[in-house]
Amino acid sequence: MKTPVGIVWVLSFVFTAGGANAAELELEGSRLVVSGMLDGSAIRAFEDHLASGKIRTVVFENSLGGSPEVARDFAQAIRATNVNTEAKGQCHAACAYAFLAGKEHRFGRGFQVNGLLIPVSQRPRPADLVSRWSGEDGLRTLADFTAPAGASAVSAESPASGAADATPAAMPASAPKERWQPNQGVLFTSTPTLFGRVYNSFYCDGTQGRDMSRCELLSDADPYKLGVLTP
Numbered sequence: 001m002k003t004p005v006g007i008v009w010v011l012s013f014v015f016t017a018g019g020a021n022a023a024e025l026e027l028e029g030s031r032l033v034v035s036g037m038l039d040g041s042a043i044r045a046f047e048d049h050l051a052s053g054k055i056r057t058v059v060f061e062n063s064l065g066g067s068p069e070v071a072r073d074f075a076q077a078i079r080a081t082n083v084n085t086e087a088k089g090q091c092h093a094a095c096a097y098a099f100l101a102g103k104e105h106r107f108g109r110g111f112q113v114n115g116l117l118i119p120v121s122q123r124p125r126p127a128d129l130v131s132r133w134s135g136e137d138g139l140r141t142l143a144d145f146t147a148p149a150g151a152s153a154v155s156a157e158s159p160a161s162g163a164a165d166a167t168p169a170a171m172p173a174s175a176p177k178e179r180w181q182p183n184q185g186v187l188f189t190s191t192p193t194l195f196g197r198v199y200n201s202f203y204c205d206g207t208q209g210r211d212m213s214r215c216e217l218l219s220d221a222d223p224y225k226l227g228v229l230t231p
Contacts, residue, residue, distance in 0.1 A: 023063070025049065030056040038066035038094040043073050050081040057084045058098075059108065066094025068119075068145035068179060075101035075142065092117040093180060097142045100133055104230045107190045107197075114190040116228065119145070119180030123203050129186075129221055133228050145179055181206045187215060188223045199223060 023042040026033040032055045034046070049055055058078060071094035078085060078101040085102025087095070089112050096118040099105050107114040121144070124132060132141050184206030191198045201221035208214035223229040 028059075030054060031059055032057070033059045033061055034095075035061045035063060037064055038070045038074055038098065040067070040070045040073070043070065043077075046074065047077045050077050050083060053081075055081070055083055057086055058102065059086045059088055060091045060095045060099055061087075061108075062089040062091075063095035064090060064092045065182075068094070068097075068142060070094050071097040072142060072146050074098035078102055087114055087116055088112065090115045090117075093119055093182075093185075096185075100228070106229055111192050113192070116188045116223075117183070117185045117204070118188075118228070119185040120203075121145075121180065121184075123205070123216075124186060126220070129218075129226055133226060183208065183210075186218070186221075187212070188221075188228055 021036040022039050023034055023036045023046075025042055025045055026035075027049065032046075032049050034042070050058075074094065075098050078098060082103050084104040084106075085099045086106055086108050087099050088108030088110070091099050092115070096116050099116065100118075107116075118133065183204055185204060187202045187204055189200050189202070191200075199222065201218040201223065202212070202215035203218055204212065204215040224231065
């Protein structure tokens with residue numbers, strides 16, 4: 001279900017979280033809850049928990065910030081152990097890419113507003129959205145941020161010159177890799193209502209600050225169809 005009703009309230013709530021704290025881990029049976037910023041301080045403990053074989057689902061709860069390199073480390077650990085992921089509350093930046101690495105990746109249940117902000121360096125085209133985050137494409141998109149300057153890579157965000165099918169173009173070997181900017185990316189939200197959850201998708205260019213009502217509402221960007229959420 002999609003609707004623009006309540007957009008201002010939802011987006012204002014999503015981006016008024018307090019200062020980012022370092023990641024904390026809490027074990028709840030077969031669920032490992034990760035909260036706070038993925039700053040790399042908890043990656044070894046995180047890997048040890050997953051290596052135990054007892055974890056079935058990693059729950060990211062209100063995790064904001066973090067670097068592309070840390071996102072890669074968390075994502076690799078998740079993919080290597082084939083666990084599921086869940087985003088409860090807000091999951092932004094590094095958290096978003098770690099979340100996408102899950103075998104199944106879903107929003108948490110409950111009465112909270114769920115938001116997933118996936119960093120991008122520029123407004124994605126419709127063709128980019130279709131193949132950007134599903135399966136292995138999520139890792140390739142993350143590589144656009146983590147590959148060292150001078151490395152040859154395929155950019156999912158560089159339009160292919162003259163290509164009618166919008167196939168991503170190869171990035172020149174000398175091109176520097178861009179890093180993501182705060183509050184810039186594609187935002188997927190899920191809001192509880194009396195009649196079920198309402199899903200909306202936006203592009204935020206980063207200039208809006210905390211006023212997410214200025215983000216652009218994206219049409220035909222259902223998170224389930226795009227592979228951002230699994231059934």
